[in-house]
Amino acid sequence: MDNRKAILKILNLTKSLEGLKVVDSVSIDIARGRITGLIGPNGAGKTTLFNLISGLLRPDKGEIWFEDKRIDTLPSWQIARAGIGRLFQDIRIFRKLSVLENILLADPNHPGELPLNLFFNYRNIARIEQKHLESAEYWIEFVGLEGKKDSPAGSLSFGQQKLLAIARLLAGGHKFLLLDEPTAGVNPAMIKSLLNLIQRIVKGGKTVLFIEHNMNVVLKIADWVYFLDEGRVTSFGRPEEVLGDTEVRKAYLGV
Amino acid sequence: MNYLFHILIMLCIYGILALSLNLLIGYSGLLSLAHAAFYGIGAYASTLLMVKLGLNFFPALILGIFISGSLALLIAYPSLRLKGDYFVLASLGFQLIVFSILYNWIGLTRGPYGIPGIPRPTIFGFEFNSITSYFILSAGIFSLVFVFIRHLCQSPFGRALKSLREDEIAARVMGKNVPLLKVWTFIIAGGLAAISGALYAGYVTYIDPTSFTLDESIFIITIVLVGGSGNLKGPLAGVLFMIILPEALRFIGLPDTIAPNVRQMIYGLLLILLMRYRPQGLAGEYRLE
Amino acid sequence: MLLQFLANGLVTGTVYSIVALGFALIYNTTKILHIAHGAVYVFSCYIFFTLYRILHLPLIFSLPLGIISGALLGIIMEILVYRPLFEKNASSGVAIVSSIGIYIFIVNLIALLFGNETKILSPGIEKTYEFAGVILTRIQIFEALAFIIVFALYIILLKLTNFGKAVRALADNPTLLSTLGVEISDLKIWIFALGSVFAGISSCLVALDVGMDPNVGMPALLVSAVAMIVGGVGVFESAVIGGFTIGIVQNLAVWQISARWQEGITFIILILFLLLRPQGLLGKRTRVEEK
Ligand SMILES: Nc1ncnc2c1ncn2[C@@H]1O[C@H](COP(=O)(O)OP(=O)(O)OP(=O)(O)O)[C@@H](O)[C@H]1O
Ligand SMILES: [Mg+2]
Numbered sequence: 001m002d003n004r005k006a007i008l009k010i011l012n013l014t015k016s017l018e019g020l021k022v023v024d025s026v027s028i029d030i031a032r033g034r035i036t037g038l039i040g041p042n043g044a045g046k047t048t049l050f051n052l053i054s055g056l057l058r059p060d061k062g063e064i065w066f067e068d069k070r071i072d073t074l075p076s077w078q079i080a081r082a083g084i085g086r087l088f089q090d091i092r093i094f095r096k097l098s099v100l101e102n103i104l105l106a107d108p109n110h111p112g113e114l115p116l117n118l119f120f121n122y123r124n125i126a127r128i129e130q131k132h133l134e135s136a137e138y139w140i141e142f143v144g145l146e147g148k149k150d151s152p153a154g155s156l157s158f159g160q161q162k163l164l165a166i167a168r169l170l171a172g173g174h175k176f177l178l179l180d181e182p183t184a185g186v187n188p189a190m191i192k193s194l195l196n197l198i199q200r201i202v203k204g205g206k207t208v209l210f211i212e213h214n215m216n217v218v219l220k221i222a223d224w225v226y227f228l229d230e231g232r233v234t235s236f237g238r239p240e241e242v243l244g245d246t247e248v249r250k251a252y253l254g255v
Numbered sequence: 256m257n258y259l260f261h262i263l264i265m266l267c268i269y270g271i272l273a274l275s276l277n278l279l280i281g282y283s284g285l286l287s288l289a290h291a292a293f294y295g296i297g298a299y300a301s302t303l304l305m306v307k308l309g310l311n312f313f314p315a316l317i318l319g320i321f322i323s324g325s326l327a328l329l330i331a332y333p334s335l336r337l338k339g340d341y342f343v344l345a346s347l348g349f350q351l352i353v354f355s356i357l358y359n360w361i362g363l364t365r366g367p368y369g370i371p372g373i374p375r376p377t378i379f380g381f382e383f384n385s386i387t388s389y390f391i392l393s394a395g396i397f398s399l400v401f402v403f404i405r406h407l408c409q410s411p412f413g414r415a416l417k418s419l420r421e422d423e424i425a426a427r428v429m430g431k432n433v434p435l436l437k438v439w440t441f442i443i444a445g446g447l448a449a450i451s452g453a454l455y456a457g458y459v460t461y462i463d464p465t466s467f468t469l470d471e472s473i474f475i476i477t478i479v480l481v482g483g484s485g486n487l488k489g490p491l492a493g494v495l496f497m498i499i500l501p502e503a504l505r506f507i508g509l510p511d512t513i514a515p516n517v518r519q520m521i522y523g524l525l526l527i528l529l530m531r532y533r534p535q536g537l538a539g540e541y542r543l544e
Numbered sequence: 545m546l547l548q549f550l551a552n553g554l555v556t557g558t559v560y561s562i563v564a565l566g567f568a569l570i571y572n573t574t575k576i577l578h579i580a581h582g583a584v585y586v587f588s589c590y591i592f593f594t595l596y597r598i599l600h601l602p603l604i605f606s607l608p609l610g611i612i613s614g615a616l617l618g619i620i621m622e623i624l625v626y627r628p629l630f631e632k633n634a635s636s637g638v639a640i641v642s643s644i645g646i647y648i649f650i651v652n653l654i655a656l657l658f659g660n661e662t663k664i665l666s667p668g669i670e671k672t673y674e675f676a677g678v679i680l681t682r683i684q685i686f687e688a689l690a691f692i693i694v695f696a697l698y699i700i701l702l703k704l705t706n707f708g709k710a711v712r713a714l715a716d717n718p719t720l721l722s723t724l725g726v727e728i729s730d731l732k733i734w735i736f737a738l739g740s741v742f743a744g745i746s747s748c749l750v751a752l753d754v755g756m757d758p759n760v761g762m763p764a765l766l767v768s769a770v771a772m773i774v775g776g777v778g779v780f781e782s783a784v785i786g787g788f789t790i791g792i793v794q795n796l797a798v799w800q801i802s803a804r805w806q807e808g809i810t811f812i813i814l815i816l817f818l819l820l821r822p823q824g825l826l827g828k829r830t831r832v833e834e835k
Pocket of ligand 1: 017018022040041042043044045046047048049089
């Protein structure tokens, strides 16, 4: 493990859904400023683990710590404000809102979302809105959706929707990013620039935990890899080690 | 001419009711059957403050807004815990409890006897006692409310509401404090409905509980759904349609004995047909969840 | 006195229970908050009234025909209104609003045809009987007997017949049902028919007792909804527990407080249950609350 302190610590996390232990005594440390991959067969519990981290599900047992703060008892919005952002496996952009509105919603802690501020702190809110507008323009351009600024997000192609979701996530300014299958459904050319992007933002100081089925991607960008099978962590290490592990190969790759 | 002004005043009163209920239905996705309760709370609160404490209309109106807005917390809380049908039932229960209190707490509200002799609003010695001046007052208040709501809906607050209406889970993970947003929507919707209540009381100068029944709640919902929710033009289209329709029916010479029932039957049929063929209403954006 | 009020409460509970059983049957299987159940309720007793008092048919024909007419109305609602919504995959809010629309339409149609005033079915003083200091009228006894028969038959139907099995499957696992080869849309027709029969029985009995006006449907519907919540959503028989609870509480309220607060108390019970025990007295712990 790196010398630097873990940004996220999961201790003995367990969650049952409909009688099935979907996450089973999972303990994980995520190194700050690194890219960690989470791999495992379909139904292994990867997305469920993300749901636990982002507060959409409550663990039955165990703890989750994010930088000295215990988060497994916090509501989702507080977890987001603490600095954890998430890209959903099923994208979840706001389809009826425009591309611009989607991105303007990225700030997890916008004071203008409190009605009292709108009337008693109007100047400040207007200033923040202006700043958000500028940053939204930047992110829209960044993912190449300039022409679509005012179109409803639902009218974009799947690839564009994914880019929008990524732009929305990045505009949120979180220091820790959970990416659920970021490359799924993205064409190979785009995958390359996406991976570049991930590496760039990590160089910029952010931490990434990503779920991935494409092993080439994992080998290329991950610093560390956890392997999850039937809710349990069965292997951890450098990507080459984990992917070389015979157990992992048997359980996952079928070889 | 008086007749015309009467219609215009009603448009203002119901316009505020529809725009405020739209915040709940169209922006938070909550089908509330309790809006007439807040309308009634506003009417009774401002009336009692005027009649019993001798307050002027305008301070009574402001206090009425606060009282109704605070009581809205009582229904906001269940809304956070109950989904869909269960919330509809809770709002229904709230409506009937409020009606029951207005009707039976005779010591406070005089129950079925109602409260007569409500003073007209006055400002700097000017009394709004002609129908023309009352229309001007109503139109002024309506415009203020309209501007307020438009500002709200275009603000980051309104945007956040739209986001949770579309995908509450994504909104939560993006840091939106969903419970607080919903609570605020209730407070604002309840407070605004109280304005209509005070305007109504000051206009007819007599109130009794029968103006604030479940049927009235259903009528306000019908307005919002016929016009459509989720934007501002939908509810306003609904108000125009629903307030003018009965007058139109009167013009085609429907006898007064059957007119109320025929009108109601048309409303019922409209709801059925709209839900089937045009769930977003005449000019709305949002389809009910 | 207590005993008398308890007895009244139980008798009130019988008619509440019957209409609530129908409402709960429809909600548990179709997940439609069937506000128009109140319209079926009004419709049945007005048809009964028409046949019995206007056309002077004997009670033995007019009563069942009134109930059957309610069943037909329920079927028509399902086919004309709910089924198209279901096929469009419409949301529950859409179904509720449509249901309110049906209710408004039918109740006002009835008011238009019959007027708003109260209609009496059986004029004159009812014969009364006394048991251990408790006085009951003949119609009250009739109501209690009707309840026992209806409830017993319903339980048999649910537990012992194929129809009952299909109904329970539809409530628990609709996808399984279609793989079993049961046509869901046919089954729903029977469910609406049966649910509406319950509304009709209850309304005709009450009408015989105290008469009717076009607005009796909404209170009956509200009581049904509260009874279902109090008893527990998902358990077909539990509406009876709710019905009796409300009947007794209301009559005790009449005794101890005042008849005026009956309705308010009923809805305070509703809200308390929704917040504190949303699964009701007998219900399975379902996901009533938001995740
Ligand atoms: N809400 C739920 N209720 C019941 N079971 C669930 C629920 N959500 C997920 N599961 C089950 O939990 C298991 C793990 O699901 P999860 O979505 O976490 O898998 P995953 O590792 O993300 O798979 P994939 O690679 O296909 O995305 C699966 O068996 C799934 O069926
Ligand atoms: Mg997954």
